[in-house]
Amino acid sequence: MTETTQHEDLTVGRVAELVGVSVRTLHHWDAIGLVRPGGRSWAGYRLYDAADVARIHRVLVYRELGLALAEIGRILDDPSVDPREHLRRQKDQLAERIRRLERTARAVDEMIERTDMAAQNSTPLSPEEQARIFGTDWDPAYQEEARERWGSTDAWKQSAARSAGRDAAQWQEFKDELDEVEAALADALDRGVDPAGEDANALAERHRATIARHYDCTHAMQVVLARMYTEDPRFAAHYDQRAEGLAAWLRHAIEENARAHGVDPETATWQ
Known part of the structure; x- marks a missing residue:
């Protein structure tokens, strides 16, 4: 922290x-x-003191660890924990994240070799190998959780069939497209784009198109997914790391786009 x-x-x-x-x-x-x-x-503008700035730094550390803002607030406002204990907790969590990143770095080295092999012989990637392409936060349990929730649906069968035919290059293409769409969503939020406007509708359609790579995604199904973006801390953390408040903005945009296509987001179901 500076002298100022x-x-x-x-x-x-x-x-x-x-x-x-x-x-x-x-x-x-x-x-x-x-x-x-x-x-x-004197003019009524809010000013931050040293304690406020120190709190901001603690928020940044916890956000880096992937915590949702609501959870960060609960931690920082816990009257039973003093600031020194907060710092110790942050250090422990950062140390664990470093260990995870080191393990991931080793996995990436393996993935580079595996991707080269897949590109040569068109061998499809396993779910675990796909996870390494899509990021370090993947937990193999997510696949089983999704199977339990959606495994009996036509969408799951479509997704499984389409995934089986993809090679490493195709998965990377999909990842690049997804990154572009999420960057465009974050930019729209930063520019103050109205989530109920035409520009947001177009972005919601781009987002739906990325899902449709896996299975035929209706507007109602997209609404159901969007509910998880704010209600599941893992999804909320993913989008809010792109831009603060993006999860809520995206859900609003998806719901308004669905409404424009004749779907009531309040009663939408997986169909």
């Missing part, structure tokens, strides 16, 4: 520069009560 942040109350713009987040993010954290600046200038 130790002795002066800071504007939201100055804090954004110091900690490396956007002003929009700080406003969002203020609105939800995660980090509220404690002071005010």
Whole structure:
């Protein structure tokens, strides 16, 4: 922390520069009560003191660990834990994440070799190998959880059939497309695009098209999936790491797009 942040109350713009987040993010954290600046200038602008900035740094560490903002708030506001204990907890969690990343790095080396082999002989990738392409947060239990929930559906059968025919290059193509769509969604949120407007409708359709690579996804099915984006902490953390509030924005956009196609998002079911 700089000398300035130790002795002066800071504007939201100055804090954004110091900690490396956007002003929009700080406003969002203020609105939800995660980090509220404690002071005010003579003109009525909110100002952050050293304690506020220290809290922001703790939020950033926990967010890096993949925690949802609501969970971070509960941890930081726990009256039974002092700041020193917060730091110890963060250090322990970071150490564990480093260990996971080291294991993942070794897996990536193996995946590079396996991908080269798959590209040469068109051998389909296993679910575990697909997971290594799609990120370090994958847990093999997710596959079984999805099977238990959707395994009896036509969508699951379609997805299994289509996945079986993909090689490493095709999976990477899909991953690149998904990254592009999620980046476009985050950009729309940052630009203040109305989730009920035409631009958001078009983005919701792009998002639905990525799902349709796996199975025929109706607007009603997309709405059902969108509910998980805010209700399941894992999905919320994934989208909110792209941009704060993206999970909620995307769900709103999907629901409004469905409404424009004659589907009531309040009563939508998996069909």
